[in-house]
Amino acid sequence: KPISELDQAAAATEAASLRTELNQWRQDYYDNDAPKVEDDTYDREYARLVALEAAFPSIVTSDSPTQLVGGTVKAGFTKVQHPIPMLSLGDVFSQAELQAFDDRLRQNVEEPFDYNCELKIDGLALSLQYENGKLVQGSTRGNGSVGEDITRNIMTIDSIPHELSRPLTIEVRGECYMPKAAFAALNARREAAGESVFANPRNAAAGSLRQLDTKVTAERQLSTFMYNVADYEPLTARTQSDMLAEFADLGLAINPTFKVAHSMAEVFSYIDHYQNERPDLAYGIDGIVIKANPLPLQRSLGATVKVPRWAIAFKFPPDEQPTLLKDVEWTV
Numbered sequence: 001k002p003i004s005e006l007d008q009a010a011a012a013t014e015a016a017s018l019r020t021e022l023n024q025w026r027q028d029y030y031d032n033d034a035p036k037v038e039d040d041t042y043d044r045e046y047a048r049l050v051a052l053e054a055a056f057p058s059i060v061t062s063d064s065p066t067q068l069v070g071g072t073v074k075a076g077f078t079k080v081q082h083p084i085p086m087l088s089l090g091d092v093f094s095q096a097e098l099q100a101f102d103d104r105l106r107q108n109v110e111e112p113f114d115y116n117c118e119l120k121i122d123g124l125a126l127s128l129q130y131e132n133g134k135l136v137q138g139s140t141r142g143n144g145s146v147g148e149d150i151t152r153n154i155m156t157i158d159s160i161p162h163e164l165s166r167p168l169t170i171e172v173r174g175e176c177y178m179p180k181a182a183f184a185a186l187n188a189r190r191e192a193a194g195e196s197v198f199a200n201p202r203n204a205a206a207g208s209l210r211q212l213d214t215k216v217t218a219e220r221q222l223s224t225f226m227y228n229v230a231d232y233e234p235l236t237a238r239t240q241s242d243m244l245a246e247f248a249d250l251g252l253a254i255n256p257t258f259k260v261a262h263s264m265a266e267v268f269s270y271i272d273h274y275q276n277e278r279p280d281l282a283y284g285i286d287g288i289v290i291k292a293n294p295l296p297l298q299r300s301l302g303a304t305v306k307v308p309r310w311a312i313a314f315k316f317p318p319d320e321q322p323t324l325l326k327d328v329e330w331t332v
């Protein structure tokens with residue numbers, strides 16, 4: 001039913017049932033690394049809940065997925081408090097919505113600024129703490145405020161340097177992912193052994209990183225791209241794009257496809273380009289992230305309880321390519 005035809009009571013009832021369903025799906029996805037529905041099904045129901053809550057703000061509850069980031073800490077893991085929360089990203093599904101994001105942002109910002117365009121890597125967020133250049137702790141996003149201590153796990157990932165090229169004390173954040181080839185090989189092995197297969201590389205990465213037995217993590221060929229910091233002060237860079245270049249100098253793995261866009265036309269052409277390239281990339285992406293490039297602007301714009309105000313994800317339509325999982329089934 002169109003939202004304009006609902007009264008508050010009907011909207012509250014529908015929102016409550018959406019929350020129950022979405023929260024169950026979130027548990028399967030974030031806590032058990034085993035989604036029960038496709039992402040676009042989740043995204044559609046989530047969008048309906050957002051629209052209902054926007055039309056009737058008094059029906060919002062604190063347990064609504066619109067107010068929550070991620071999942072809970074898995075049993076057996078030590079909890080890590082994130083003094084600066086690890087957030088989600090707002091998302092849009094069309095050029096018109098992306099343009100509206102840009103219009104809103106520019107209304108609130110007086111000075112001109114560029115966007116840094118990045119691929120949205122389909123993995124899970126992780127945080128690395130370096131003290132005087134030495135890697136001392138790794139953690140997952142968890143619920144944004146409290147994550148899992150995965151220090152022993154991340155020590156087994158080749159792309160993560162145990163020491164930076166300069167003795168910085170800094171918390172670096174990014175994505176842990178499983179390359180498509182490693183995912184296909186892992187699922188083929190599991191299938192041959194009669195074990196359950198992972199639904200997609202994102203869930204395989206999450207299931208492999210959040211392992212109490214670090215030998216399992218070590219075998220899974222995980223990799224990382226770093227793209228964020230809790231606090232940029234220790235760096236020389238003062239833009240997102242320079243920060244990525246500085247990360248590379250420090251020895252951190254970055255995704256080299258990032259590009260500064262000076263106009264929305266350049267943002268749209270970046271999106272088109274990588275939508276076409278998507279099947280040929282060695283890792284999964286589910287969209288593009290655009291970020292206001294100046295780091296002081298990111299800081300001054302800040303965040304809501306769930307998402308930064310200075311960035312947005314443009315989500316691609318569901319991958320129409322035959323999935324690697326199906327490839328595996330066809331070849332056995």
Ligand code: NAD
Pocket residue numbers: 025026028029030035036037038039040042043069070087088089091118119120121122123124125126141174175227289313
């Ligand atoms: P998200 O994955 O849509 O976006 C936020 C995340 O993007 C960040 O936390 C970060 O980890 C990641 N990211 C990747 N590349 C990035 C880059 N270059 N810069 C910044 N961040 C980058 O948000 P979310 O809150 O983790 O999850 C919501 C999404 O998860 C939904 O849109 C849905 O598609 C999926 N989901 C699916 C189910 C299901 O049952 N299928 C359940 C829950 C959530």
